[in-house]
Amino acid sequence: MSLSPKEHSNYLYLEKGYEGEVIFDRWMEEVEKGFLVLNDLLLEHGNTKFQIDSLFLSQIIHLFEVKNFEGDYYIEGDRWYTNNGVEINNPLIQMKRAESLLRRMIRELGYNMNIESTLVFVNPNFYLYQAPRNLPIIFPNQIPRLLINLQKQFSPIKNTHTNLAERLLSLHSHDSPYSRLPEYSFDRLKKGIACSQCHSMNTIVTRKALICTNCGKRETIHEAVLRNIRDIQLLFPEEALTVNRVHEWCQPIKTKKAIRNILSENYTLDGFGPSSRYVTVDKSSLEKKDTHMEGELST
Ligand SMILES: [Zn+2]
Incomplete structure (x- = not known):
């Protein structure tokens, strides 16, 4: 059927995001065995829902927000724009919000672990102008280095990690895929x-x-x-x-x-x-x- 413009752009957005996750998973295959990996978590803390693309559990928790942006973007202060000057949601804010909610959640569950979050851009045709050096961002050509750094952190998975992973999975809310479909x-x-x-x-x-x-x-x-x-x-x-x-x-x-x-x-x-x-x-x-x-x- 023909989709309304809004449904169509939502469809393209979801498709793009899915492709990005597939690229990310392919990259991560070789380091995944050293961590407990949880993908696509939908959690809720204090009536606020938040979504996590990928969590790698080890001594510390790595939270990855994966974006499949394509083309040129630029930053001005806290604001992100496409090359045409259209402002988009700052993906770092979205990621930091998820990180902070997750931190409170695991603390309440009785765990004391550090969380390090990283925004990963997987599309080789993405470029970000005016990006300050200290942002927690990994660009496509830095992914091999990210993998090497993760490999250095390989350590035996402890019961604490398994227990936490199980708790998080049990809290994962399954929203029905039908609720996201157009009529x-x-x-x-x-x-x-x-x-x-x-x-x-x-x-x-x-x-x-x-x-x-x-x-x-x-x-x-x-x-x-x-x-x-x-x-x-x-x-x-x-x-x-x-x-x-x-x-x-x-x-x-x-x-x-x-x-x-x-x-x-x-x-x-x-x-x-x-x-x-x-x-x-x-x-x-x-x-x-x-x-x-x-x-x-x-x-
Ligand atoms: Zn065909």
Whole structure:
């Protein structure tokens, strides 16, 4: 569906942040074994929620705030601006706020540990003008040095650390992912089969394959339909899975017969007549059938 400008910019923001976390995790892989690592914590202290990208527990606690900013930015005093002069939230303030709330929280839990927080920029195309030297910031080309410094701090993980990690995890609040989704309904969503590689809707269906005219990716019809059934189930977990529904969703597939075959081979039909619906069967048998059925269907 088309997103409102606000939803769209929120989507881009989340996607960018996610990519940044993936880059950070890849960098950190080699030092992670020396620490207890907690990622993506959502905590609450004194009715204030705060989020932590990454915590590395050892003698001291390292708090990492990860940013995937791209392009040129500049600092004037406490204020941060994009190259076009648009002011953005100062990420150091956000990080310091999380640090201070975490410090109070762990003290109340009865632990006395130092916290050192660092703002890490992971995008090599990021540049920050007028940054004072003493800020707790790591720029992309300083990450290898950060890793060396962390390696020097390797020490056996003590019970205190494990206990604290467990306490923090137990306090982590799980906000439902649905609360962050924009409103959507089956009718409002664009129908068709998106490419599994580039997600474009520019796909065509031949006798056995789904071909993306955007990136050239080929997928068997069978795989493509099963993938879309999983999407429908993820988006509409409460709604009945029927041939009509899947057929409407997978629009480029002309006949219902192919859809019915795929559904009946991989799902169990529950009920009779117009009220019948498909339900998921045991996953292992589903995967087995997946590989056997490849390329056997036509539209
Ligand atoms: Zn594609």
